[in-house]
Amino acid sequence: MGKPRTIIEKIWRAHAIHENDRGETLLFVDRHYLEEASVFAFEDLRQAKRPVRRPDLTYAVADHLVPTRGRPAGPSDPELSDVLARMRRYTSESGVEMYDQDDPRQGIIHVIAPELGLSLPGAVIACGDSHTATHGALGALALSIGASEATHVLATQSLWQSAQPTLRLTVEGALPPGTVAKDLMLTIIARIGNAGAVGHIVEYAGSAIRGLSMEGRMTLCNMSAEAGARAGLIAPDQTTFDYVAARPHAPKGDAWRAALAHWRELPSDEGAAFDKEIRLDAGDVAPRVTWGTSPEESAPVDGHVPALDEAADADQQQRLQAALDYMGLEPGMAVSGIKVDRVFIGSCTNSRIEDLRAAAEVAASGKAVIPVMVVPGSGSVKRQAEAEGLDRIFLSAGFEWLDAGCSMCVGMNGDRVAPGQRCASTSNRNFVGRQGPGARTHLMSPAMAAGAALHGRITDIRKG
């Protein structure tokens, strides 16, 4: 018996090409995903006249810039359509597959790559997007990189990584009725803070995590960056294997059996040491809503916005006041009842079929009193939702039913929240100006967002 190892060490060791004398490991990248912002990486590569080393392991998608209305046509903004045209040219010239705006498989990269079976347990995955940890839900080590690193991966299919500290976040118990993975993750971030996992690779463990569906696990891992983590993952189990089996790119036959044998060895060994351990109980999770301008600033829906005297010191009080001024909220006010102007249901955090089912269940009981956009995460999610009749529920409740993309989470395609408007959003960031200059974002689960749509106010959906 060797020294017990974490899943992170196992994946790391299996991908180490070389170690230098300065403590860095050159890690092989099994899958490299590109979105539109990777156009700069591609241009750097071409300028240096370097080829793409492994076009067969590189996949591109149009997700940030595509319109959510009027598809399959592309962006009407000529600058945005030029970016897509460049991506199209570079990928086709280098033999990289691109899921373009008119492709039935198109969608947000963090939704379609698991869906297509591209993201697999034990793989090292890199993408120039901070929500790459999503793929950790499958038991992969999924790294968010910048443009320079993306150029490096295009040229070498590898990444230099310094050893990263590890953190095991164990959540035991069962989530109370009316709460989902989003509420759990917002609770975790509120508890440990935006920088609570800073620089760490996180393994989420415990009965509450194992009890989550794959969609829920993806929501959870997706927001690892919001706790400062370098990556986040969940050991693969039967739930993972059932999800991966029979996906278009998943291994088949003998390859599947060999993969399965390998994947069953991935979970952290008994007694494996992490640099840091945090334990939480799922039992006290409630539907959660952010009130501030950072994902850690959230409260249970039946709670309240902090009062100024709850701040630890004058410094913190000033920060609290600044956040509340931007958000247009009063210190100490109840979260439930805050008036909202519009709703966004979508993003790589919450646009999968389970998310849409949860939103539709609430939507079925009323009519929207404010504008609501429902943006499925992929063409495939959209078709599945339509097969289940969810589109009809949304449409008859007055919700807009749109085409797949990142949309109003980040507003790069023009789907923006107007200055001063308040948006109930299922996305992952409530930063100042994130959904548009002056936009005010309240993060919450899909069911809670649908509830806000029916009442025009933040509402505790547990109270029917």
Added chain:
Amino acid sequence: MQRFEKLTAPAAPIDEKNIDTDQLAPARFLMNSRADGYAQYLFHDRRFDAEGKEKTDFILNQAPFRAARIVVADDNFGSGSSREHAVWALVDYGIRAVIAPSFGPILFVNSLKNGLLPLVIDAEIAADLRRQLHAAPGSEIAIDLERQEVTGPDGARHIFEIAPAHRHRLLEGLDDIDLTLAHADKITEFEKRHAASCGWLF
């Protein structure tokens, strides 16, 4: 990439924690041409009002701080989106080092790739440096990367830690890709082994 060895320059304090990359470079500018530079997008919505006029209350718009080449920040600087544009905006504006107790991990790596030193220092020292900069706007901070030493306006010297690999890369201004391609044989060998042991991936 520009090398980083020593720098003595005016510094600006930014007191807030969690300065995210949406603040550093708002999303709507991310598709703009790199050739035009990103200096004007740095803290765009904090620096300029809706008409494009400078907001006088923002620190980089105040005379002594305009010339800052160093920023002293608080925890979790550059959290959020992976956009390297945030680093391009800082570098194009003229910032060569950011001193903070902690950084968003992606911005940290992106900084190293662009010759921007992300200098991690104890929270209390960072707070003290910010206080000094507020008290004497325009004063300078000196950084010596070789010696891993930062000197505040008051002349007090502080040793900082940096991973040897990161220090080496900044000191040498190395092109990572060239460095890696020196190991091209090892990558090829690895690819063969990996395809044999994990064939289902390919």
